[in-house]
Amino acid sequence: MAAVMLLASGCALAPLPPGAIVQMVPEASPPVVEVPSVRLRVGAAHLKTLQGHPVVAQRVEHLLGRGRTTLTTSLERSLDFIPMIERELSENGVPAGLAYLPMVESRFRADAVGRTAVGLWQFTRSTARLYGLKVNRSVDERRDPAKSSRAAARYLRDLYDQFERWDLALAAYNAGPGRVRRALKRRPKASFFELAQHRLLPPVTRGYVPKVLAISVIGPEPGNFGVDL
Numbered sequence: 001m002a003a004v005m006l007l008a009s010g011c012a013l014a015p016l017p018p019g020a021i022v023q024m025v026p027e028a029s030p031p032v033v034e035v036p037s038v039r040l041r042v043g044a045a046h047l048k049t050l051q052g053h054p055v056v057a058q059r060v061e062h063l064l065g066r067g068r069t070t071l072t073t074s075l076e077r078s079l080d081f082i083p084m085i086e087r088e089l090s091e092n093g094v095p096a097g098l099a100y101l102p103m104v105e106s107r108f109r110a111d112a113v114g115r116t117a118v119g120l121w122q123f124t125r126s127t128a129r130l131y132g133l134k135v136n137r138s139v140d141e142r143r144d145p146a147k148s149s150r151a152a153a154r155y156l157r158d159l160y161d162q163f164e165r166w167d168l169a170l171a172a173y174n175a176g177p178g179r180v181r182r183a184l185k186r187r188p189k190a191s192f193f194e195l196a197q198h199r200l201l202p203p204v205t206r207g208y209v210p211k212v213l214a215i216s217v218i219g220p221e222p223g224n225f226g227v228d229l
Contacts, residue, residue: 046166047166059210063214064227072228078103080108118140167192179201
């Protein structure tokens with residue numbers, strides 16, 4: 001009888017020639033897939049811890065004081081986008097509180113144009129293309145709220161996977177991953193707040209992250225802070 005090659009499960013493959021060496025071939029293990037809900041739960045807990053930092057509390061006070069007019073106007077504008085953004089974030093395991101990040105980037109204006117970035121999420125041309133958005137002379141999908149939000153959710157997810165902390169992921173969203181990696185080389189395992197304290201990140205980024213965290217505190221329940229929309 002011809003020899004056969006067996007899988008670990010015992011299933012036979014095609015017959016082998018007489019005298020061939022019989023080997024047991026292990027079956028490939030299924031890929032490990034992280035359940036988005038698990039990522040979401042862990043990330044939300046981490047975000048809540050960051051929201052309690054004293055620097056974030058100071059920023060909350062500022063937004064509710066001198067920044068109240070801009071805050072209210074931006075939150076009113078956000079009502080057209082938040083359900084869609086939260087859905088995209090949830091599908092990628094990104095905490096819902098970060099749905100308010102566009103307030104800092106564009107004040108929730110889909111047509112916002114910065115020095116080198118465009119749209120709700122203020123994507124640069126290179127990052128937009130990296131995440132599948134069309135940017136050319138005839139179309140600029142950075143201006144498309146749904147498509148850009150889908151790309152932003154994936155980008156935030158990837159930044160979190162790289163740095164394993166939401167404060168560092170947000171710093172990288174603003175300053176670029178390379179800038180954050182260089183800062184971490186000087187202070188390995190540091191949090192954003194430690195890097196900011198030692199001035200290892202740009203001034204804009206040192207203000208950006210606390211502001212995003214502050215609006216993630218206020219945005220979901222503005223009425224709790226006396227902000228009527």
